[in-house]
Amino acid sequence: xxxxxxxxxxELIHLHDLKGKIVxxxxxxxxxxxxxxxxxxxxxxITPVAGLxxxxxxxxxxxxxxxxxxxxxxxxxxxxxxxxSYLNNAFEDKKIAVTTTNGTLTIEKSKKDAAEVLxxxxxxxxxxxxxxIQQGKDVVIHCAGWKGMFNLEDSxxxxxxxxxxxxxxxYDCDGAIAMKALYEQHQDDLKDFLSQASHxxxxxxxxxxxxxxxxxxxxxxxxxxxLQGEALVKVDLQVV
Amino acid sequence: xxxxxxxxxxELIHLHDLKGKIVxxxxxxxxxxxxxxxxxxxxxxITPVAGLxxxxxxxxxxxxxxxxxxxxxxxxxxxxxxxxSYLNNAFEDKKIAVTTTNGTLTIEKSKKDAAEVLxxxxxxxxxxxxxxIQQGKDVVIHCAGWKGMFNLEDSxxxxxxxxxxxxxxxYDCDGAIAMKALYEQHQDDLKDFLSQASHxxxxxxxxxxxxxxxxxxxxxxxxxxxLQGEALVKVDLQVV
Numbered sequence: 001x002x003x004x005x006x007x008x009x010x011e012l013i014h015l016h017d018l019k020g021k022i023v024x025x026x027x028x029x030x031x032x033x034x035x036x037x038x039x040x041x042x043x044x045x046i047t048p049v050a051g052l053x054x055x056x057x058x059x060x061x062x063x064x065x066x067x068x069x070x071x072x073x074x075x076x077x078x079x080x081x082x083x084x085s086y087l088n089n090a091f092e093d094k095k096i097a098v099t100t101t102n103g104t105l106t107i108e109k110s111k112k113d114a115a116e117v118l119x120x121x122x123x124x125x126x127x128x129x130x131x132x133i134q135q136g137k138d139v140v141i142h143c144a145g146w147k148g149m150f151n152l153e154d155s156x157x158x159x160x161x162x163x164x165x166x167x168x169x170x171y172d173c174d175g176a177i178a179m180k181a182l183y184e185q186h187q188d189d190l191k192d193f194l195s196q197a198s199h200x201x202x203x204x205x206x207x208x209x210x211x212x213x214x215x216x217x218x219x220x221x222x223x224x225x226x227l228q229g230e231a232l233v234k235v236d237l238q239v240v
Numbered sequence: 241x242x243x244x245x246x247x248x249x250x251e252l253i254h255l256h257d258l259k260g261k262i263v264x265x266x267x268x269x270x271x272x273x274x275x276x277x278x279x280x281x282x283x284x285x286i287t288p289v290a291g292l293x294x295x296x297x298x299x300x301x302x303x304x305x306x307x308x309x310x311x312x313x314x315x316x317x318x319x320x321x322x323x324x325s326y327l328n329n330a331f332e333d334k335k336i337a338v339t340t341t342n343g344t345l346t347i348e349k350s351k352k353d354a355a356e357v358l359x360x361x362x363x364x365x366x367x368x369x370x371x372x373i374q375q376g377k378d379v380v381i382h383c384a385g386w387k388g389m390f391n392l393e394d395s396x397x398x399x400x401x402x403x404x405x406x407x408x409x410x411y412d413c414d415g416a417i418a419m420k421a422l423y424e425q426h427q428d429d430l431k432d433f434l435s436q437a438s439h440x441x442x443x444x445x446x447x448x449x450x451x452x453x454x455x456x457x458x459x460x461x462x463x464x465x466x467l468q469g470e471a472l473v474k475v476d477l478q479v480v
Contacts, residue, residue, distance in 0.1 A: 008390055012251055015388050148255050150248050152414040174392040174437050181433070182418055185425050193421070197414050 004139045004165055006158045006175035010106045011148040018113040022137050024120040024128060024161065025110050027144035028153040029199055030081050031068075031103025032119040032225075033215040035232055037083035040123075040221045042092040045231035048104040049097050058097035066098040071206050074099070083214050095231075102144035107227065110142050117227040122157060124221045127237055129164040131224045134237075139169065141176075152197040153215075156190065159183030191216055244379045244405055246398045246415035250346045251388040258353040262377050264360040264368060264401065265350050267384035268393040269439055270321045271308075271343025272359040272465075273455040275472055277323035280363075280461045282332040285471035288344040289337050298337035306338040311446050314339070323454050335471075342384040347467065350382050357467040362397060364461045367477055369404040371464045379409065381416075392437040393455075396430065399423030431456055 007013050026032050035046050049055040052067060052074055059065045066079035073080030081100055098104060110117045115137060120128050132139055141161055143154035159179030162171055171177065186193040203212055223236050247256050266272050275286050289295040292307060292314055299305045306319035313320030321340055338344060350357045355377060360368050372379055381401055383394035399419030402411055411417065426433040443452055463476050
C-alpha cells in the first residue's frame with residue numbers, strides 16, 4: 001500500500017525524502033486556490049516564480065505578471081493573488097507568471113527529486129485524490145504555511161486529502177494522523193473554525209471575505225493542476 | 241493580556257522571538273516526563289546535554305549519566321530514558337547528566353534569549369500552568385518532535401496547556417488553535433488516539449507500554465521543573 005505523509009512547512013521539507021513521490025503543494029489562502037481557478041478559466045499556463053524581480057522580468061517575455069507579498073498586490077504587478085480576478089475567462093489563453101509570499105517558494109522547494117508536483121486546493125480536492133489513487137505512488141502533501149510557520153488552512157486541506165485517501169493509502173506520519181482528525185472534527189464548520197486563525201484574520205483585514213468563501217468551496221473543478229517543466233497546466237482526469 | 245505560541249519543532253524555533261518569554265520544552269515520550277519524575281523522586285539536579293560524548297564526559301565530574309538514542313539506552317550509559325527508573329527515590333540526591341534524541345537538543349535551542357526555560361509534562365501540567373499565570377510573561381511551548389518532525393504527543397501536550405491557560409492568555413497562533421482543538425477532541429481517549437501515532441508505535445516495539453501509561457498521567461506532581469544555569473531543578477510553587 002502506498003503511503004501519504006504531510007510536511008507542515010517548507011522549512012521542514014528537507015526532512016522528507018521526495019524521490020519517486022508525488023508532492024501536492026497547498027497554499028489555500030490563496031496561491032494554489034488562485035492558480036487552480038486561473039486554469040479552470042482557460043489561462044494557458046501559470047509559471048510560479050519564487051522572487052519578485054525574477055517574476056517582474058517575465059513581463060518582457062510576454063507573460064501577465066501576478067505578484068503578492070503579505071497579502072497585498074506587490075508594487076508594479078498587474079495582478080495580485082485573488083482567485084476572483086480569473087473568473088469569466090478573464091485571462092483566456094494568456095500565460096501568467098506569479099510570485100507569492102509562501103506558495104511559489106513551496107513549489108520551488110518541492111521540485112527537487114519529486115516524481116511529480118501537483119498543486120492542491122479545496123476547489124479540486126476530489127479530482128486530485130482520484131488522480132493520486134490512479135498513479136499508485138507515495139504522496140507528500142507540502143503545506144506552504146505562513147513564512148515558515150504552521151498554518152491552519154493548509155494543514156486542514158492536508159487533513160481533508162488524507163481523509164479522502166485513507167482507504168487507499170497508508171498514513172503513519174503523526175502530521176497526517178493529527179490533521180485528518182482535526183479536519184474530520186471541523187469539516188462541517190470549516191469557515192467558523194478558520195475564522196479564529198491568524199491568516200484568516202489577516203485576510204479579513206484586507207476585505208477579502210469573498211476570496212475566503214471561494215477558496216473554501218469544495219470540488220468546484222474536476223481537473224488536476226500539474227507542474228510540467230516550469231509551468232502549471234490543467235490536466236483533465238479522463239485523458240490522464 | 242499575555243500570549244501563548246506553539247513551536248511544533250525545534251527546526252522552526254528560529255521563527256519565534258524568545259526575548260523576555262518563558263519557553264516550556266516538551267518531549268512527552270519520554271525526556272521531559274522522565275526529568276520531571278526524577279526531580280519528583282529527589283534527584284538533586286538534571287543537566288541536559290545535547291551530545292553523547294559531552295554527556296559521557298560528565299561521569300568524570302561525578303554525575304550519573306543517562307543516554308538515549310532512537311528510544312534505546314545508548315552504549316556505555318548507566319541509565320536510559322525511562323521515568324520508571326527514578327521511582328522510589330532510586331537516585332536520591334544524585335546529580336544526573338542526560339542526553340536524548342530530541343529533548344535535550346530542544347532545551348539547548350530554547351536557552352538563547354528566553355527569560356526562563358521550563359520543561360513540561362502531563363505529569364505536572366497544572367503546576368506549570370499555575371506558575372505561568374503567576375509570572376505574567378508571554379509563553380512559547382516548544383515541542384521536541386521526532387528528529388525535527390512534528391509529533392503527536394508533544395503537540396497534544398501543547399494543546400492541553402493552551403486549553404488550561406485559555407482564560408488567562410491570548411493565543412492567535414495557528415498552531416495553538418489547532419492543537420487546543422485537537423486536545424479538546426481527544427482528551428478523554430488520549431492513549432487510544434496516540435496509539436495510532438508513529439512514536440507510540442516505536443515505543444511499543446521496545447516493550448515500554450508501562451512508560452507510555454506513566455507519561456500520560458495527568459497532574460501526578462505539583463511542582464515546576466526549571467532550568468537554573470545549566471541544570472534543571474525542582475521548584476515548589478509555594479516558594480516561587
